[in-house]
Amino acid sequence: MIWRSIIGKLWATIILIVTIVLMFLTLFLLQFFENSNIQQAEHQMEKIGVKAAALLEHHAGRTVDDTLKSVADIADVYDAGYVMIVNGKVWSGPEGSSAPGLQRDFFENDATLKHALTGENTVKKIGTFRITAHQKKKIQRLMIVGVPIHDSSNTHGAVYIIQPIQIAQNALDQSKKLIYICAGFSILLTTFFAFFLSTRIGSPLRKMRKAALQVALGNFDITVPVITRDEVGDLAVAFNNMRQKLKTNMNALNQEKEQLAGILQNMADGVLLMSTDAQIAASNPPADHFVYSWNYEHNADASGQKTPDLLEDLFHKVSADGAQKTCEISVQGRIWVVIMKPLFDHDKIRGAVAVLRDMTEERHNDQMIKSFVANVSHELRTPISMMQGYSEAIIDDIAESAQEKKDMAQIILDESKRMGRLVNELLDLAKLETGHFQLDRREVALDAFFKHIVTKFSKVASDAGIRIEAVLHEIDGKLFVMDPDRVEQVMTNLIDNAIRHMHKGGVVTVEARFEQGQLHVFVRDSGVGIVREDIPFVFERFYKADKARTRGKAGTGLGLAIAKHIVEAHGGEISVNSIKGEGTTFQFTLKQGRGTER
Numbered sequence: 001m002i003w004r005s006i007i008g009k010l011w012a013t014i015i016l017i018v019t020i021v022l023m024f025l026t027l028f029l030l031q032f033f034e035n036s037n038i039q040q041a042e043h044q045m046e047k048i049g050v051k052a053a054a055l056l057e058h059h060a061g062r063t064v065d066d067t068l069k070s071v072a073d074i075a076d077v078y079d080a081g082y083v084m085i086v087n088g089k090v091w092s093g094p095e096g097s098s099a100p101g102l103q104r105d106f107f108e109n110d111a112t113l114k115h116a117l118t119g120e121n122t123v124k125k126i127g128t129f130r131i132t133a134h135q136k137k138k139i140q141r142l143m144i145v146g147v148p149i150h151d152s153s154n155t156h157g158a159v160y161i162i163q164p165i166q167i168a169q170n171a172l173d174q175s176k177k178l179i180y181i182c183a184g185f186s187i188l189l190t191t192f193f194a195f196f197l198s199t200r201i202g203s204p205l206r207k208m209r210k211a212a213l214q215v216a217l218g219n220f221d222i223t224v225p226v227i228t229r230d231e232v233g234d235l236a237v238a239f240n241n242m243r244q245k246l247k248t249n250m251n252a253l254n255q256e257k258e259q260l261a262g263i264l265q266n267m268a269d270g271v272l273l274m275s276t277d278a279q280i281a282a283s284n285p286p287a288d289h290f291v292y293s294w295n296y297e298h299n300a301d302a303s304g305q306k307t308p309d310l311l312e313d314l315f316h317k318v319s320a321d322g323a324q325k326t327c328e329i330s331v332q333g334r335i336w337v338v339i340m341k342p343l344f345d346h347d348k349i350r351g352a353v354a355v356l357r358d359m360t361e362e363r364h365n366d367q368m369i370k371s372f373v374a375n376v377s378h379e380l381r382t383p384i385s386m387m388q389g390y391s392e393a394i395i396d397d398i399a400e401s402a403q404e405k406k407d408m409a410q411i412i413l414d415e416s417k418r419m420g421r422l423v424n425e426l427l428d429l430a431k432l433e434t435g436h437f438q439l440d441r442r443e444v445a446l447d448a449f450f451k452h453i454v455t456k457f458s459k460v461a462s463d464a465g466i467r468i469e470a471v472l473h474e475i476d477g478k479l480f481v482m483d484p485d486r487v488e489q490v491m492t493n494l495i496d497n498a499i500r501h502m503h504k505g506g507v508v509t510v511e512a513r514f515e516q517g518q519l520h521v522f523v524r525d526s527g528v529g530i531v532r533e534d535i536p537f538v539f540e541r542f543y544k545a546d547k548a549r550t551r552g553k554a555g556t557g558l559g560l561a562i563a564k565h566i567v568e569a570h571g572g573e574i575s576v577n578s579i580k581g582e583g584t585t586f587q588f589t590l591k592q593g594r595g596t597e598r
Contacts, residue, residue: 010201014194015187022183033175038165041143042124045161048074049122049147052082052159056149068093075161083107085117086149086157102131107146107160116146116158126165141165204232208239220247270336270356278315280307281351290356293332311338311354318342318352334360372541380422383415425558429541432565439483439569446475446519449484450512453491457499457508465504468495473513480519481592486566493559494523494586501584502527518572519590530578538576539564563588 052071068084072093075082083102084091090104106129107113116123123146130139142164149157207224214222220243224236264271270287272280280291294308307315310329318325324341340354390408399405431437454470461468491510498508502525511522530538542557567574567588574588 008198010198011191011194014197015191018190018194019187022186026179026183029179030172030176033179034172037169037172037175038126038143041163041167042145045080045143045145045163046122046124046147048080048082049145049159049161052084052161053147053149056084056086056157056159071159080161080163083160083162084157085160089157102129102160102162107158113144113146113160116148116160117156119148119150119156119158122147201232204228204236208236211239211243215243215246218250220244220250268358270354270358272311272354272356274307274311274315274340274352274354276349276351278307278312286358287354287356290331290336293334294329297332311340314338314340314354315352319349322349328359334358335363368541376422376426376542380419383419386415387412422558425562429558429562429565432562432569437569439486441481441483443479443481444484446478446480446512446514447472449488450475450510453488453495454510456492457495460496461499461508464499464502466499466502466506466508468499468508468510471509471511473511475512475514478514480514480590482519482570482590483566486569487590490563490566490588491521491523493563497559498523498525498527498584498586501525517592519592520587521590522585522587524583524585526583529580529582529584530576531580535576535578539574 051074055070068091071082071084075093082091082093085104085107088104092102107117110125112123112125115121123144125144125146126142128139128141130137131142142162144160144162146158146160149159204224204227211222211224223243224239226233226236226240264284267284268286270290271284272287272291273282275281283291291306291308295306298308308329310327314325314327318340319342322342322344324339326337326339329336329338335358337357337359338354339357340352342349343351343353390412393399394405394408399408428437450470450472454468457468495508495510502508506526509522509524511524513520539560541561564574567590571591572589574586576584576586578584
């Protein structure tokens with residue numbers, strides 16, 4: 001509504017003020033004109049009375065009728081009546097005026113008018129009087145001016161000029177009409193002026209209001225035009241400056257918010273923001289996964305949004321102590337460490353932030369390090385013990401013949417070589433796991449490569465009573481980019497592993513095929529096989545399966561782990577399938593390389 005706007009209020013205020021001023025001015029003018037008209041009428045009536053009194057005072061040589069006619073003519077000019085009282089006689093006229101209705105005793109008994117009869121002075125009176133006209137009594141408001149008569153013949157009396165107030169009021173009505181017209185025109189003119197002024201002042205303010213609403217909605221590109229150089233113009237300039245600063249600050253805040261959101265979304269650790277009622281106010285994906293896993297494990301909330309009980313308890317402890325707390329939670333087989341810190345609003349806690357770190361891999365790595373150290377110690381203890389025992393036997397001359405001493409020395413040599421292989425493979429594995437190695441990729445003829453592998457193990461297999469054969473599918477003349485030394489190391493580990501876990505009469509099959517730019521290799525044996533429970537762990541370092549698969553003296557327990565890293569370095573995959581008592585198949589796939597990688 002317009003009356004609620006600043007334009008309507010300013011417009012109404014100006015009109016109200018001008019109207020009140022005009023009302024008081026009109027009342028003042030009306031009173032002024034009324035008094036002026038009455039004074040003018042009294043002055044005219046006094047002039048009439050003086051003239052009439054002068055005629056009566058100097059009527060020598062004139063008859064009474066002539067004098068009365070002269071007085072009547074003078075009074076008629078001003079629409080006035082007259083009453084003459086001379087030496088007790090009364091004359092009044094003209095007919096139809098109010099004068100004949102006033103009797104002599106009216107003037108003699110009136111406290112004011114009687115002074116003219118006594119010759120004291122001229123008198124004036126305005127009032128409401130009861131008169132008799134045509135035998136009817138009526139009340140009329142009259143102006144009466146009395147002038148005493150004095151002549152040399154001691155004539156005493158007075159001339160009273162009488163005029164109804166209505167005659168002066170009629171003249172005043174014209175003035176009132178003019179005043180009312182001027183006042184109405186002034187109010188109308190003021191209305192248009194006030195509307196113009198209000199619009200001129202309010203239009204920039206409306207534009208600023210519209211711009212402020214747009215800014216509140218986030219549109220910082222809108223500007224307010226500066227039309228004037230007054231206070232409203234200064235306000236528009238200040239608004240534009242404020243808008244620009246808000247835009248700059250909001251852009252900076254949005255950038256920081258996006259950066260923070262990006263950091264939180266891509267953090268490996270979970271982050272939870274908790275409100276004062278221990279409810280989750282904000283979270284990132286790892287934290288959502290933690291909460292969902294907890295609720296799923298405890299059948300708490302199908303939506304996965306309920307705050308875990310342990311986090312609620314930790315929040316209450318943090319709120320009570322006002323200090324950082326830490327706890328460890330196991331969820332779905334994973335270990336989480338929760339670090340929660342309170343958030344303060346001045347001296348009041350307004351919530352808390354919790355960082356959830358998945359420590360499963362760290363704990364697993366710690367356990368692997370411990371197991372690795374234990375396994376290395378175990379692997380080294382056996383050859384060292386054997387070397388120490390046989391060395392003492394030789395020194396103490398326990399061996400009775402030269403052949404026995406030679407056999408003991410051979411055992412010491414074999415164990416030292418085993419220790420050397422173990423150390424070398426540990427170094428290779430460390431380089432592979434840390435990435436501190438390079439693949440010397442080059443083109444290799446696949447048929448020649450696999451024939452070389454089979455030939456290499458033919459004598460070893462024959463000595464063990466095992467047959468080794470190659471099944472090569474359409475790889476004649478095929479070239480493949482790979483690191484031949486590393487791939488040969490993989491094949492050596494797999495074939496050696498198969499020979500060592502096979503009885504006499506067994507068969508080791510090496511199969512290779514090249515399809516769609518990938519090399520597929522299978523190493524099958526008809527050995528003792530692997531129990532199902534051990535299959536997922538065969539590529540771990542020093543992992544020991546059942547006694548039937550326990551490594552012989554030539555094994556180190558690192559070959560399969562090294563093979564897995566070499567295959568993955570080529571961008572490939574390695575896997576194993578085995579049935580206890582029937583045999584084992586290792587298979588790996590290599591992708592075509594692009595030359596030497598360092």
